[in-house]
Amino acid sequence: MVKLPNELVGYILDNLYFDRDALLNCALVGRAWVYSSQRGIFRQIVLDLTSVHMWSIYLEMTERLISSFDANPSLASYVRSFKLLTAATANIVHRLANLNVEKVALDLDEWNGVSPSLKEALVNMLRAHSVTRLSLTRFLITFKDLASLLSHMPHLKVLDLGIFFQDWDVPNSSLESNVEGAVASTAHCPPRSIQLHQLRLASENELISFATWFQQDWCPFAVGNLKLCIICTVYSEAAIDMLKLQQLGTKVRELKLPGQESHSTPAAFILGTLPIFIV
Template structure:
């Protein structure tokens, strides 16, 4: 006889299989000890979107609506809910929204709420109420809104104000009216006026802004804004970072506990101000940079770090630099090799003593849209242009 594994070990094994639902479905059939842990993985994340047809969607959501009242513990396992592609208005939209609202109302413990390509004002009133109620769930700590369309910033802010336990906010929104209200008090669109969150009572730890950064920055600095960003640990800025009136914008306002900063596509003129306002910065991501025949991010990166040279007593606290780069042209052509040659300037810069704190430079290369993968020769080429980083074992180059 083979002695059975302890249930605690079975739980740990199944936890590491949460990404593989097909295997979890098989585990449900093996034995009682594996049923509940497998079900936690199966129902941990629900994505509601119309993939094939409205008929199939209604059938699937109908099953969930019938299953959750019968076995409420399954609904309690749902920690992540995502709504995708709710941007349509047609004859069947009302039935779809009603079915979605029924499922949404069954979920008591959602921790992460995500939206992708959702047009708020095209949702039915019933679905709007159901989703708004989810914003009020005490377990909700993460909200991600991507390509989310809503009329006014004040309407978006009103929704976010319900998330009294929020820790992570990621926003990529389209606003028809981005203006903030003239008064310093944002009136929530609710009759429960006495339950409005207190000023600075919602303490964010991670913030990602990709559009309408000015409006968010202004709102966060209101005395009566319920969100506190002074103790942020992780900050992401999207392509609009460069249009902020100040070089370091919100970075100056978020306090000195910032440990990780993401800058996307366009970089600020220099990193000099970051030393003063982010003394504990450990990880810097330079995301979605482009390398092509006629363009290289090298001058921007060089300008970013150059102000630290010859500054007595001022050294970077930075330990890891991550550069995510998209190859826009065939990288090994004769014309492309000229732009790759410029990377030698970065190698010369980073071997200066001012940058001794940097332990790792992580290059993450993405192929051009017309190519299935990054050629192996590119990694060898980049390593050849950065001999100091390569020989000091401070460099990683891999494909994404």
């Protein structure tokens, strides 16, 4: 058998990161293949409880993952993307905080149902230097709690939202005086200190609430360097009025809107020569 150089093995396995079954087989080939295979196997972790009837299996799986991280701490350092769909995983989140996770996706149904220990663990993870991308979907939360959570992410660049607010009201004063609990117990980012580059909003309410928040003096987001804005909803004149304020800044290079042609003309009028992609 011809022995491949370790560098070539690494390049080959880099192209298999989205084929976990292949990586698992590659890890059995030989010692030289183990390290690169493990990097791909643990690159993305998705924790999902598909059925309440599988609760015991889910707990067993998470305990095995925790044991693997404890036995070989380098495995946790390979994780780049973390998606959480079940709230009973604080121990895993604790082990991934302050490592190399770049993207976090949360789909937890209801923020109020998350335990204080998991909330604290998530805040510690989100404020890490490596975390630059956050996706929140099917996420029931008040706006002030969401604002507080986002205000703990000093290095956030890409924000993708598809959530359900229990209360859309935007606080008119600093978060420290509006939010209680574990998330409020740690310091928030200073005003205009988070340099957002990409923003995706899935509803008109999200657009209006965030546009209002961006205008608050205490808002931690600086959107003057925003390069891509995706609005996945048919929006009303009220939402367009918010866009007219141009708080998105002057460096936006792409604006993606729904496919209704009737909305392309006012958007073009508002944003001048900005390239518009109808989606």
